[in-house]
Amino acid sequence: MTAMIDAERLRKKYLRDGMLPTIFCNGCGHGAAFDYAFRAFEELGLDMDKVALASGIGCSSRIPGYINADGLHTAHGRALAFATGIKAANPDLTIVVFTGDGDCTGIGGNHFIHAARRNIDMTVILLNNFIYGMTGGQLAPTAPIGSISTTSPYGNIEQAFNICELAKALGAAYVARWPIFHPYQPIKSIKEGIQNKGFSLIELLSPCPTAYGRRNKLGEIDSLWKWYEDNTILIEDYEKAMDYGTEEEKEAVRGKFQVGVFQNVQKPGFFEEYDKLVQRIIAKEDERKGGAE
């Protein structure tokens, strides 16, 4: 079905008038992210009047500005906390958050942890480009060891965040990671994430040629994208290599980004549970006669 959707029609339907061109550089992966989101919205038949977007600060957080829906472009790192409030006030809204690796796991790490732990019904599309792109290329908590950035000019010595593993450990309902240059899997994951009643994280590995690729000598756009091909591996293939592979095969996959769906469980989201709690309290309340506290 996806292939049959007319891209031009989708853009007309989902892009906000008067906001183009985007701020994104040539070769940036972020544009693909909202194209994938549009396709997921379309296939789900979402009423965009009932979708609320939220974002923090950074390149990826500018995405809601281009989408024709209610959008809250908030403070750096805080999108998930803002989104929690939107959902609380109107549980009928579908909440989609666009965020980046620095926004969500650097400055916003604590909100991420707690939104996932509470299992708030929202879909977080996290564009991980290993770098603070908008501010000119400073070290992100997701940067691989050895990465050169303006604030790690001699090479990064910090261990990188594994965002999906963290989300999994927190009990997030849906967790997936995909490189952005494969369209079908991200679209499917965004759909599954929105359909899931709990907290959904879709991490998309998205290249930043300007601030990351250039300094780390990943070459022109085609070789940069090839880097992602070479450095990612399906979860199943990774596990196969680790379980049955030779030492050489194990070594070859050890440093790669596993991609795929890490977790997909159905469990009630926070507000569904809250609603049940309130029903119980109210029922008890109405049982009693009048009576002051």
Next chain:
Amino acid sequence: MRYERDPARIRKVLGDKVQFVQGDMAAAYGGLLAGCSFFGGYPITPASEVAEGIARMLPRVKGTFIQMEDEIGSLAAVIGAAWGGAKAMTSTSGPGFSLMMENYGYAIMTETPCVIVNVQRTGPSTGQPTLGAQGDMMQVRWGTHGDVEAIALAPSTVQECLDLTIEAFNLSEKYRHPVCLMADGEIGHLREKLVIPDEDEMTLIERVPATIDKDKFLPFGNSQTRDNKVPDFPTFGTGYRTYVTGLTHNKKGFPATDKQRDHEELITRLVTKISDDREKLTNVERVELDDAETAFVTYGASARPTESAVATARKNGMKVGMLRLKTVWPFPRRTIEELSKKVNKIIVPEMNLGQIVHSVREYSCDGCEVTLAPKVGGEMHLPDELFGYLEARK
């Protein structure tokens, strides 16, 4: 399940009309009465009882309480809830208020109605957590970066904790602005008589929802339906598809970060929509001021010993009065100016080393001596101390 304000249910939860309760609890009651349906908060002394009170009550009226991960997240969730259509509030004290400063500015920039109850303590830093002070009277005005106007109310009684919380909600809805109830630890933890107003004894103001044609609607300009600088509110989910950003934005809400005119126009409107109404917003209590030669200007808990000092002074034949500020921001400039023309001396008792005294001095006329009567360390002024200030300045 969606919240709808249900007076019968609220009254049932609140209980007796006359009670003996803490200021913190009275602020929680005020929120409930105003129709608050979302509270996001984080524990902090001496404000925790506001959250504890509302955590018990809010689910019983179908509202939502969430203890957030910190004060930054608390105000963030409150702002989100406001855009989702809720009347929303949080409560905190000094350190938490400091953490809220960025999102406080965001609420101002995005014209988001919400209420922050600050049960103040002292600082800097952790200071004296369990003791009251008036440590944030300037932070509420100048603590966030950029050019802003503030609306801040200061209660001096438990009753005012309730009444002014309702008022804070009303002003936040009217001006689409975060409004702060600047209580202090003394009033927050004070227990005294509280009378819960009946429905017909209260006025509630609701935000004006966007109604005009979606293509013509401008979410961040003057109102298009009223002669007013406050735009109508396009609640999320009502089809207006509004983009809300903390960046400088044009009337459509789109980022306009490199345009001087857009910024000037936006910020001027955000400030003047409040400062134009400075006189309307001025809410003061005048005690024995008619023939006064010396006046105390004070607010919050400090007004209580001050009133005793005024009574003692009057017994001693001294012409002393008190001006109590219930609205501290926007600052009642004209009231201070007029007072300073009438009296020779103004003394400003504050539970800090001098905050509001600076504004009093700024708007007092030449020839009127303005001095500070500070008290720090977690104790209130004693009436005798304040009487001592009068004697020293005779």
